[in-house]
Amino acid sequence: MKNAIKRLISLYPQPWRSRYESEFNALLDDVPPTWGTFFNVFGGAMKMQFKTGRSWKIVSACALAGVIAGVALTWTIPHRYVSTAIIEMGDIGDAKINAVARTILSRAPLTRLIVEADLYRDLRATTPIEEIVERLTQDIRIQRAGGKQFVAVSVVASDAERAQKAAQILAADFLDAKVGTLVDPASLPVSPNGPRLSRNVVIGLLAGVVSGSLFALFAGLKVWKLAAGLGIAGAIAGAAVAFAMPERFASAAVLRYDGSPAGMAQLVAAVTGDASLRDVVQRLQLYPGEAGAERTLREHLHIEPVGNGRAISIRFDDRNRYVAQKVVADVVSRVIDQAVRSRSELRLVELLDPASLPLHPYSPKREMMAGAGFFAGLLCAVLLGVWGRFKRPFPAAAA
């Protein structure tokens, strides 16, 4: 143990060793060789490195740590495989293709796809299907390829066979809608396309260089303890504020609309008119005893065109998740009723996604608030450190 402790002297900066090594060695001969001594000498070496070591050493150490973290991250992230099917569309226009894509990517077909292709098997055991559907939409790409007449349908999955099967199912859905002919069936991916080691290493390297440079820049300010303290205090304050805020749940539904923008505007205006909203408030007994209930309802109800005006998104948020869902379902039925009344509009409206039951609050975003508090604390500490540096430089005050 004594030898191990003495070897730690080599971690001290060279200028320090040339001045103190001999006497420090003599001291280490006298003190009992314990783990406490070991860590104390190690900590002393690190502090001295940061105090007197040259910045490039710190930057190099941080860059190396970043590279190691990048490699470690690559190992821990599961592989991702991409399978792609190519469909020839001929002279079928974007509007028709988008309409089919919207139908295929709505909740019910995607739920079926998850089950049939056995996607996210582990995740399905712990996560609500709605969240998995949301995630699947990010793992599917439908885009023009090789000129206007082709569409590429790609699916990313955790193994090659599942990716291929999912892409085959999606391609079959396109073919069922009679909007194209299959040119290239879904390929079986040979190698994973992610995670990318080189990219993670470069990101780790850059992050290490940046953080190391910052650390080297501020190491002399003796501000790190303060930064850690204020950062943690900020995170706790942010989290406390977030937990004190009431939770709000958002429910949403999507309707396909193939009519004109003017027709959509009329539809929305009729549904969001005072009389209609008053009726919603009364039917669902919203905001009991609260004056201006319609106004509150209007503030939290968002009806807007999506998908280049080819669909209507209806979204409502409330403290009660069931109320949020009921309001959206009610507004959806009003849009459809309105379309029924003006018969010409009826064929233009179709419910793609029914009102969802929100499982998690969309507000407050607790992790984000805690993170913001943490970084605000760090920033305060750095500013205090810079201010203190100019106010009372060390060791000038000692002289």
Place this chain on the structure above:
Amino acid sequence: MTRNNDPALLVLASLADGDKHGYAMMEDIERFSGVKLGPGTLYGAITRLEESGWIAPVPSEDRRQPYTLTPVGRKSLENELSMLDSVLKTAMKRLKHA
């Protein structure tokens, strides 16, 4: 503000009654304050104090290097202790009257 377990202050206090080498300082500090300084902490403080000119090495034939308080260091220690004494007296007085 200097804390009562500030290694630099403890080293200065230890050297106030005579020159000492590192291990003697560690034992002395533990005796009068109960604080057990590790070698890394002790030499961190010695480095800072020597850079500031508050302590200086004393020529010695031994591998163990003794240090002494410089006049500037003595003056700084007196100032520091006088401030601590004032804080101590005020706090005691307030505690009695609380």
